[in-house]
Amino acid sequence: MSLLNWLKERRLPMQIAEKKTIAQYLLDAERERREVVRVTVDYPELNVENAYAVQEELVRMKCEENLSIVGLKMGLTSRAKMEQMGVEEPIYGYLFNNMLLENYGELSFGTCIHPKVEAEIAFILDKDIEGPGVTGAQVLAATEYVVPALEIIDSRYENFRFTLPDVIADNASASRVVFGNSLTRPDRIDLDLVGMVLNINGKAREMAAGAAVLGHPAHAIAALANMLGRKGETLKTGQIILAGAVTEAVRIDIGDIVQAKMDGLGDVGFTVVD
Numbered sequence: 001m002s003l004l005n006w007l008k009e010r011r012l013p014m015q016i017a018e019k020k021t022i023a024q025y026l027l028d029a030e031r032e033r034r035e036v037v038r039v040t041v042d043y044p045e046l047n048v049e050n051a052y053a054v055q056e057e058l059v060r061m062k063c064e065e066n067l068s069i070v071g072l073k074m075g076l077t078s079r080a081k082m083e084q085m086g087v088e089e090p091i092y093g094y095l096f097n098n099m100l101l102e103n104y105g106e107l108s109f110g111t112c113i114h115p116k117v118e119a120e121i122a123f124i125l126d127k128d129i130e131g132p133g134v135t136g137a138q139v140l141a142a143t144e145y146v147v148p149a150l151e152i153i154d155s156r157y158e159n160f161r162f163t164l165p166d167v168i169a170d171n172a173s174a175s176r177v178v179f180g181n182s183l184t185r186p187d188r189i190d191l192d193l194v195g196m197v198l199n200i201n202g203k204a205r206e207m208a209a210g211a212a213v214l215g216h217p218a219h220a221i222a223a224l225a226n227m228l229g230r231k232g233e234t235l236k237t238g239q240i241i242l243a244g245a246v247t248e249a250v251r252i253d254i255g256d257i258v259q260a261k262m263d264g265l266g267d268v269g270f271t272v273v274d
């Protein structure tokens, strides 16, 4: 269904410029687990700036439903992801408490639209980070632990295809996230040199090193702090931040056993059930 048809069915006034309307369209798609026509088809005026305004509205609406923000995610920070999605710029989105899956727990396929999985490094902050001008070294100094993570992305758009403003409005395709159990102090590891394998059903599907993310995953967190800083927002103590996928995302299906292994960081996994 397109945004225009959705508006007609709900007999809402045709003010598609309204960010609330677009945010609700995307929240409905998520709740009803169906893919929808991307927003820019009916609303080509959507640009990066007003797409973040739609995202902010969507985040506000989730908070009104009593969900709480546990952290943020960077996306499209590796060449592999940029090429896979045809989008050339890093983006960010928000992670909520209801997105957390237990390590080696189950993902119910029926609660998703067309999920894909990504291996990522996550940072747990023990200091606030305020941009602009933040460097990777400053991020590491503000990080309590780094942990291996799997992100499940589930674009609300048809065929998982979108433009940059579309995916920003859609909270960067955020759906679920799984964190590994081992916590590593950032001064104990060279995150750029960490080798990792994403394996599905025991087969290595994707491989990369941490440096695939902007040369060093801490650079992704610095870029996020700097993007937020331009809006007067900060990363906060206790937040957990995903640095973005190191490899392409992989489609998952019922029965899949998914695991990422990261040198010196440990492992993380889940199983896809009905």
Ligand code: OOG
Pocket: 073, 074, 075, 076, 077, 078, 081, 085, 118, 120, 151, 153, 155, 167, 172, 173, 243, 244, 245, 249
């Ligand atoms: C957008 C989200 C990308 C990542 O880690 O690069 C992302 C998408 O590909 O749907 O989460």
Ligand code: MG
Pocket: 073, 074, 075, 118, 120, 151, 153, 242, 244, 245
């Ligand atoms: Mg991701």
